[in-house]
Amino acid sequence: MQPFERSDPAHDPTLRDPCPLRRLGHPLAFSAEEEDRIERLLSRYPTREAAILPMLWMIQDRHGWIPEEAVSLVAERCGVPPSHAYGVVSFYTMFRREPGGRHQLQICTNLSCQLMGAEHLLDCLRRRLGIGPGETAADGLFTLNEVECLAACEMAPVVQVDDEFHGPLDDRGLGELLDGLRARAAKEGRI
Amino acid sequence: MAAEVKLLSRNFGSPESWTLSSYERAGGYRTAVKALRMDPAAVTEEVKQSGLRGRGGAGFPTGMKWGFVPKDSNSPKYLCVNADESEPGTFKDRYLLELDPHQLIEGIVITSWAVGIHRAYIYVRGEFGLPYHRLQAAVDEAYAKGYLGPRSFGTAFDLDVTIHRGAGAYICGEETGLIESLEGKPGRPRIKPPFPAVVGVFGGPTVVNNVETLSAVPWIIENGAAAYRSYGTEKSPGTKLFSVSGPVARPGVYEVPLGLPLKTLVYDLCGGIRGGKAMKANIPGGSSVPVLTREEAEGADLDYESLAAAGTMLGSGGMIVIDEETCMVRALSTLMKFYAHESCGQCTPCREGTGWLRGLVARLEAGGGSPADMDKILSITNRMIGTTICVLSDAAAMPAASFVTKFRGEFERHVGAGRCPFRSDPLLAGAARRQDHA
Numbered sequence: 001m002q003p004f005e006r007s008d009p010a011h012d013p014t015l016r017d018p019c020p021l022r023r024l025g026h027p028l029a030f031s032a033e034e035e036d037r038i039e040r041l042l043s044r045y046p047t048r049e050a051a052i053l054p055m056l057w058m059i060q061d062r063h064g065w066i067p068e069e070a071v072s073l074v075a076e077r078c079g080v081p082p083s084h085a086y087g088v089v090s091f092y093t094m095f096r097r098e099p100g101g102r103h104q105l106q107i108c109t110n111l112s113c114q115l116m117g118a119e120h121l122l123d124c125l126r127r128r129l130g131i132g133p134g135e136t137a138a139d140g141l142f143t144l145n146e147v148e149c150l151a152a153c154e155m156a157p158v159v160q161v162d163d164e165f166h167g168p169l170d171d172r173g174l175g176e177l178l179d180g181l182r183a184r185a186a187k188e189g190r191i
Numbered sequence: 192m193a194a195e196v197k198l199l200s201r202n203f204g205s206p207e208s209w210t211l212s213s214y215e216r217a218g219g220y221r222t223a224v225k226a227l228r229m230d231p232a233a234v235t236e237e238v239k240q241s242g243l244r245g246r247g248g249a250g251f252p253t254g255m256k257w258g259f260v261p262k263d264s265n266s267p268k269y270l271c272v273n274a275d276e277s278e279p280g281t282f283k284d285r286y287l288l289e290l291d292p293h294q295l296i297e298g299i300v301i302t303s304w305a306v307g308i309h310r311a312y313i314y315v316r317g318e319f320g321l322p323y324h325r326l327q328a329a330v331d332e333a334y335a336k337g338y339l340g341p342r343s344f345g346t347a348f349d350l351d352v353t354i355h356r357g358a359g360a361y362i363c364g365e366e367t368g369l370i371e372s373l374e375g376k377p378g379r380p381r382i383k384p385p386f387p388a389v390v391g392v393f394g395g396p397t398v399v400n401n402v403e404t405l406s407a408v409p410w411i412i413e414n415g416a417a418a419y420r421s422y423g424t425e426k427s428p429g430t431k432l433f434s435v436s437g438p439v440a441r442p443g444v445y446e447v448p449l450g451l452p453l454k455t456l457v458y459d460l461c462g463g464i465r466g467g468k469a470m471k472a473n474i475p476g477g478s479s480v481p482v483l484t485r486e487e488a489e490g491a492d493l494d495y496e497s498l499a500a501a502g503t504m505l506g507s508g509g510m511i512v513i514d515e516e517t518c519m520v521r522a523l524s525t526l527m528k529f530y531a532h533e534s535c536g537q538c539t540p541c542r543e544g545t546g547w548l549r550g551l552v553a554r555l556e557a558g559g560g561s562p563a564d565m566d567k568i569l570s571i572t573n574r575m576i577g578t579t580i581c582v583l584s585d586a587a588a589m590p591a592a593s594f595v596t597k598f599r600g601e602f603e604r605h606v607g608a609g610r611c612p613f614r615s616d617p618l619l620a621g622a623a624r625r626q627d628h629a
Contacts, residue, residue, distance in 0.1 A: 153280055
């Protein structure tokens with residue numbers, strides 16, 4: 001019997017690498033196409049540091065979130081200490097530091113939307129999804145978040161699905177929207 | 192409708208208005224060619240004469256702002272376009288970006304020529320999907336045509352324009368917060384002076400202008416300052432885009448001459464309050480400005496001076512209309528949660544003050560407040576105004592003080608009843624339902 005063999009990182013690649021993305025087989029290195037984009041990016045700014053936000057966006061657009069390891073990678077490319085890059089990632093609310101659902105649902109509950117019934121719409125979302133703000137549905141399809149004004153107040157109450165605004169929404173409209181997203185995912189074999 | 196004057200929004204209804212071909216069919220980019228043949232100082236002078244004021248919220252004279260940039264600077268000068276629209280109730284820049292991005296690019300070319308700038312950055316709010324894609328496509332088209340890049344429009348003038356996406360932080364709409372963010376840092380505002388015009392982004396003299404401000408520049412250069420001044424009032428010339436939201440019949444973006452009676456915008460253009468209800472209050476310039484009562488609002492005109500005389504501000508023109516069924520304590524509670532969330536935390540009066548205001552107003556709303564709370568709120572707001580690096584602190588304090596002062600009776604009713612008088616009592620509602628079934 002070799003009791004320690006299984007937990008020895010040298011023998012088990014799933015334990016050797018703490019990054020869940022790499023465990024799933026996603027390399028964290030930049031692709032050749034991304035390397036080209038980084039070169040172009042760096043040429044747009046007089047300092048390398050200024051490319052931090054665009055590089056973080058590149059990572060989030062590809063993976064859906066920003067793993068810790070990727071932050072170090074960005075820091076290295078931009079010539080700043082990793083602590084500085086972490087400080088940037090954690091300052092901005094749109095950078096996600098953990099994986100979420102396939103679609104990000106963001107409901108605005110600021111004043112203009114509140115005046116038009118956002119609180120009721122949030123209740124409808126809770127009921128239809130079985131989750132609250134900050135949570136991801138069990139089927140992995142939706143992550144729900146409550147956000148501040150989205151600058152789409154004429155559509156109040158408004159829900160942003162990924163980067164698209166939908167509104168004004170009532171419970172029925174919300175149902176149709178969610179059904180459409182579910183049907184699309186089913187067709188693509190996601191659930 | 193007659194009250195509208197469409198100078199900046201004239202192309203909004205054209206098919207595919209966001210494309211280069213559509214913009215050029217309507218005469219677009221001819222003004223940039225004209226400006227590039229003018230003396231840069233003459234372009235600045237025309238904008239000064241037009242009386243154009245910053246449309247992001249502060250209302251500072253645009254030509255004067257350009258004039259603060261030193262002519263002979265050793266370090267490169269920059270233009271930062273503030274497209275980080277995030278003042279609650281404001282969405283007019285989104286329309287300008289989605290529906291007429293080339294008008295903004297033309298404004299950038301003319302402004303850069305006037306000030307001697309060769310690098311411009313458009314800082315776009317991170318949540319903006321469609322506006323970002325349309326703007327990027329427009330910039331790509333302008334590069335492909337040789338309007339941007341080296342030898343802009345075939346002249347000796349070089350101009351590079353880069354779009355930079357924000358990532359969700361209200362404070363990055365403050366000009367020095369924006370500059371910090373563009374440099375790859377958290378968006379914490381800088382102490383002024385030095386002002387951005389002297390030391391801005393990357394250590395160079397920097398002009399920071401709002402999307403709407405720059406979008407007005409081509410019209411002014413094309414038609415002249417006098418034509419622009421034929422709209423609006425003596426001290427508030429020209430037109431302004433208002434974003435109107437809340438329970439009005441037709442919420443949306445309206446371009447009107449400054450000085451228009453507020454009543455005309457709310458009751459005529461927007462069709463009044465839904466369901467035949469009455470207006471209770473009006474926040475005319477985005478959530479950061481003091482609230483007006485119905486009487487104050489109905490007597491006010493939409494220009495910088497009239498709104499200042501009414502004790503509020505024109506701000507971004509993000510008008511939030513509040514009807515008679517709205518609980519003002521609840522409304523303020525929502526706003527205070529926003530400012531507490533968005534304070535960057537570097538100044539104590541703002542970090543602590545916004546947290547205290549959020550807590551006190553939320554407690555009052557829930558019916559747990561005490562009669563001393565209203566004075567406590569006013570005392571806190573007194574210590575928040577003018578005591579911090581940027582005006583986010585003031586932006587939280589001004590609505591708080593005005594809500595409590597003007598609608599004190601509603602706050603007192605919450606304390607007296609121990610609950611929100613606007614929310615129906617669940618027990619009574621249940622009894623009514625049972626009676627319906629009987």
